[in-house]
Amino acid sequence: MDMIFGKNKKEQPEPVRAKIKGELPTWLHGTLLRNGPGMHTIGETTYNHWFDGLALLHSFTIGNGEVHYRSKYLRSDTYNSNIEANKIVVSEFGTMAYPDPCKNIFSKAFSYLSHTIPDFTDNCLINIMKCGEDFYATTETNYIRKINPDTLETLEKVDYRDYAAINVATSHPHYDAQGNVLNMGTSIVDKGKTKYLVFKIPPTIPEKKKKKNNLKHLEVICSIPSRSLLSPSYYHSFGITENYIIFLEQPFKLDILKMATAYIRGINWASCITFHEEDKTYIHIIDRRTKRTLLTKFYADPMVVFHHVNAYEEDGHIVFDVISYKDHSLYQLFYLANLNQDFQQNSKLASIPSLKRFVIPLQVDKDAEMGENLVKLESTTATARKEKDDQVYCQSEELYEGIELPRINYAYNGKKYRYVYTAEVQWNPIPTKIMKFDVLTKSSLKWEEEHCWPAEPVFVPAPNAQQEDDGKSSWPSEYSTGFHSKPWNQLSSYEFGRVRKGTNIYFQKQCGRD
Numbered sequence: 001m002d003m004i005f006g007k008n009k010k011e012q013p014e015p016v017r018a019k020i021k022g023e024l025p026t027w028l029h030g031t032l033l034r035n036g037p038g039m040h041t042i043g044e045t046t047y048n049h050w051f052d053g054l055a056l057l058h059s060f061t062i063g064n065g066e067v068h069y070r071s072k073y074l075r076s077d078t079y080n081s082n083i084e085a086n087k088i089v090v091s092e093f094g095t096m097a098y099p100d101p102c103k104n105i106f107s108k109a110f111s112y113l114s115h116t117i118p119d120f121t122d123n124c125l126i127n128i129m130k131c132g133e134d135f136y137a138t139t140e141t142n143y144i145r146k147i148n149p150d151t152l153e154t155l156e157k158v159d160y161r162d163y164a165a166i167n168v169a170t171s172h173p174h175y176d177a178q179g180n181v182l183n184m185g186t187s188i189v190d191k192g193k194t195k196y197l198v199f200k201i202p203p204t205i206p207e208k209k210k211k212k213n214n215l216k217h218l219e220v221i222c223s224i225p226s227r228s229l230l231s232p233s234y235y236h237s238f239g240i241t242e243n244y245i246i247f248l249e250q251p252f253k254l255d256i257l258k259m260a261t262a263y264i265r266g267i268n269w270a271s272c273i274t275f276h277e278e279d280k281t282y283i284h285i286i287d288r289r290t291k292r293t294l295l296t297k298f299y300a301d302p303m304v305v306f307h308h309v310n311a312y313e314e315d316g317h318i319v320f321d322v323i324s325y326k327d328h329s330l331y332q333l334f335y336l337a338n339l340n341q342d343f344q345q346n347s348k349l350a351s352i353p354s355l356k357r358f359v360i361p362l363q364v365d366k367d368a369e370m371g372e373n374l375v376k377l378e379s380t381t382a383t384a385r386k387e388k389d390d391q392v393y394c395q396s397e398e399l400y401e402g403i404e405l406p407r408i409n410y411a412y413n414g415k416k417y418r419y420v421y422t423a424e425v426q427w428n429p430i431p432t433k434i435m436k437f438d439v440l441t442k443s444s445l446k447w448e449e450e451h452c453w454p455a456e457p458v459f460v461p462a463p464n465a466q467q468e469d470d471g472k473s474s475w476p477s478e479y480s481t482g483f484h485s486k487p488w489n490q491l492s493s494y495e496f497g498r499v500r501k502g503t504n505i506y507f508q509k510q511c512g513r514d
């Protein structure tokens with residue numbers, strides 16, 4: 001494992017034909033774009049955390065039963081500055097960099113402190129976002145980088161702050177049926193307020209403005225005040241249904257004062273995010289029609305959620321499924337020191353990811369008794385109990401333990417659905433299996449092979465699919481790969497047969513949803 005995690009990956013800018021074991025469905029055409037960290041050492045310096053690595057873009061072009069792979073480092077300003085200096089000069093999630101030769105930077109402290117929020121990295125290593133015809137590499141800061149999906153070349157640097165007061169944004173946007181991007185970001189201490197913004201980017205812009213990017217037409221559709229000015233929640237994704245948006249204000253919070261003084265204290269961004277185990281998880285439900293949050297105060301026990309799986313409306317309720325943890329120990333695991341040394345010993349998950357279902361009653365009966373369960377769906381054991389002061393305490397139903405990197409058939413996003421495609425991680429962060437899980441029957445189908453570490457499975461519906469799970473004909477009808485910024489992604493290389501072939505929702509018109 002040592003070699004795998006720390007080792008710098010070589011880019012492969014010219015397409016190479018992948019070896020294929022087995023057969024690809026004949027209808028599978030398109031390009032799968034993936035992203036993830038590829039370089040952790042620059043000159044004599046090494047990043048501390050796996051999420052810090054310089055973004056390596058990958059593409060798998062699939063057609064006529066063949067796959068061609070290429071990869072290219074994102075030429076971000078961060079990449080260029082680091083390579084030029086031959087050392088890490090830009091701070092990342094788990095590594096602070098001090099470009100000045102002298103680490104005693106008190107003379108620099110003033111300039112660092114003159115901004116509450118320091119300038120962040122544009123090392124966009126987490127995901128790829130499709131915005132109309134444009135593709136962007138994304139991270140969770142205010143920067144995204146446009147890329148050429150065919151050549152993987154790096155194009156413009158886009159700053160969300162030019163279009164809305166957003167300091168951090170998620171890398172897991174949603175896409176609606178019209179192709180609008182829906183995303184969330186946090187506006188930190190802007191005009192004395194900290195708030196979570198839901199925003200929309202249209203897929204098309206007026207012809208005469210074609211030279212401008214779509215973000216120029218970004219529209220903030222809702223704003224949720226943060227419970228605290230200086231400690232907004234960290235969140236990695238959010239959920240949507242046809243009429244609602246689900247946002248978890250979880251007790252895993254950015255400490256803004258710590259961030260503002262991180263450089264002079266010599267601490268990294270990661271240690272400015274703290275889990276408050278005594279706090280609650282507030283569940284905000286935004287009505288997409290009125291653009292307002294529901295007045296009832298729904299809350300749950302403290303938890304840390306990175307991935308929302310799906311959500312839908314049913315008989316006056318919102319059902320939403322998430323992968324939740326008891327704490328934030330997952331981030332600790334991805335320090336390279338923990339991944340590289342005595343891997344087996346250090347890589348036990350302290351908190352197991354668990355697929356949980358929450359149910360929100362949309363009508364809270366004024367006459368209901370205190371303590372009454374307001375969930376009237378027969379299909380679930382999740383509860384929502386009425387409490388005083390318009391509060392409702394939600395407890396989940398556990399659907400499955402030990403899975404991460406959930407995906408669904410995206411045509412069912414926001415709708416009642418049955419299948420989750422996921423990686424089984426159990427008590428170890430490196431998956432050894434992929435799984436198709438049926439949320440209705442709670443049954444599962446798994447795939448594993450010796451010496452294989454599969455990545456995030458990506459479902460591609462068959463043309464004219466009739467069933468939700470019609471990805472081909474029968475199991476294993478789904479094909480996985482993916483470089484969802486997780487270390488096992490580095491392992492799949494381009495041996496397609498091993499990871500069961502791959503494709504993705506970022507299809508460029510040839511196939512899939514777009």
Ligand SMILES: CC1=C(/C=C/C(C)=C/C=C/C(C)=C/C=O)C(C)(C)CCC1
Nearest residue numbers: 051092093120126140141168269306485
């Ligand atoms: C650089 C930077 C950030 C980066 C966070 C990253 C890179 C998070 C990656 C999370 C992943 C991959 C989670 C998977 O489940 C913050 C904290 C937003 C803000 C401060 C500056």
Ligand SMILES: [Fe+2]
Nearest residue numbers: 172236306307
């Ligand atoms: Fe993610």
